[in-house]
Amino acid sequence: MNDALLSLVTPLVAALIVLTGPAMTPRRASVVVLLGSALSFAAALLALQTVTASGATQTLNLGGWEDGLAIRLRLSPLSALLLAFTALIHLLAGLYARFSRFASGDDFWVLSAFLHTALAALWLSADLFNLYITLELIGLAAVAMVALSGPKAYQAAADYLLLSLAASMIYLLGVVFLYSEYHTLDVMQLASVSADSARTRLALALITAGLMLKGALWPLHLWLPAAHAGAPAAVSALLSAVVVKGPLFILWLVWTEVAPADLAREVGPMVATAGMIALVAGGWAAMRSPYIKVLVAYSTVAQLGYALMALGLLMSWQIPQMHIALWLFVIAHGLAKASLFMAAGEMQGTLGTRRLTGLRGATQTVPIAMFAFAVAGGSLIGLPPSGGFLAKWVLLEPILSQPQNWPWAFGILLGTLVSAAYIFRVVVLAFDRATINPPDTRPHLMGHWLALLPALIVWGMALLGEQLIGLLAGGGV
């Protein structure tokens, strides 16, 4: 637990040093925050090691208060894994923001450190109200980061903030109804007392609606493309890779632990269907988008469909494979999407256009960034042996073994085809060397290579496949 707390506190300390430190230039701030992320990553890995070695979930009542009154933190293998994942993404995005020539804004450092802290607190929380607080912290940091791209993004940031506030209010109302029924906010206590009643159903419906709006899960995803495409590349990477996963985590927590199993079984197919529609509708919108970053943003909507589908099937079948598939998707998508957004940022900055047609001949003009885009895209499509393939394999296995489940496999197939279509649409343009957009006369390749790094890691995930599956196979929390 101490390692996990260290992983939570280091980014907070880094943020405070940046805020209050004397003579804090952006360059020094970047060093402090990058060090914080690296330390946090190391601490998270230690926490992961201890928690898997002991094999038991550890809990901590903040302030030493007794159960029921205390805010409880909980460290499970999954939360340790997510801590490490968040720190890794922050490290990669931070390195990119530091060395790319396209500025992310001077305040990027302190905000990203705050965002990191809030996310770490979310993975560790096991208290519905505390989760609300972390959601708000994440929302505020994320909105401020969208606004970093300057006056043009203020409108998108304001819209994002309003939706985010409304979503958390709806979530909070649901939490209040749960409390009024069971007199506790603690997830583990709720798990043992919750029963199927009209008020529980209302509460769960409100919580689900709020979280789906916050997590941009279909059909409440309409705010996402503007917000994610408007932000600087490093920020878009963080938003798509980790921020939208926060609400997803709470949704998973609520439906697998708090909700009565029968109710979850009843609602599961609806959630899975929403995921399937997200896959197709999001992919279709990505395919038709004329702008590079909007395409990548819609692809987030589509890819979250896989996670939503895995969650829905987990709810209705209650089998551990879906749990593994869900979190493998989250991690594989996070890494691949970070790479895609950074590569997209590099390409549109270097080629001086936001339009997809500007990518003509990109294999010649920005070869490394384009390679990163294609490699990360391969993981989104699910080409072996990438992380995306691993996740899809685990998801498909139980579906294919039962003929009555084949309609779901059809949905996944359709989703894969659409993903392939929007990725290849970019790749085909990039190989069109007939009328190329003129190349950069003074290339600055560091950013391109850093954009490639997360993509390589996601392909390397296959090497760790067995360990990851074993880690998540502990099931439950």
Add this chain to the structure above:
Amino acid sequence: MSSLAANSIILYLLVAVALVMLGLYGLLVLKDPIRRLIAINIMGSGTFLTMIAFARRQDPPDPILHALVVTGLVVAISATAFALRLILAARESREAAASGSTEAEDE
């Protein structure tokens, strides 16, 4: 202090639900961002009123819910202040763009 009669708690809850609905309706139909922000705050008032009404079901009133309301208010105030500033900044940048300043539309 005795706990309130069940009827009056239901009255408070009805008012709270009405406030939430009103806020939600406003959020869905209004276009002006400041009005939408106010609609969200009305929703928030409804949520907090729900908490206070539930707190009075027992005697003495449930302190946990009161603590949650106080925390929620702090969050709501900060978020509202941030949203107001952001909305104004967005409006300023839009007006700058509309008045033909080339800086705001350099793409």
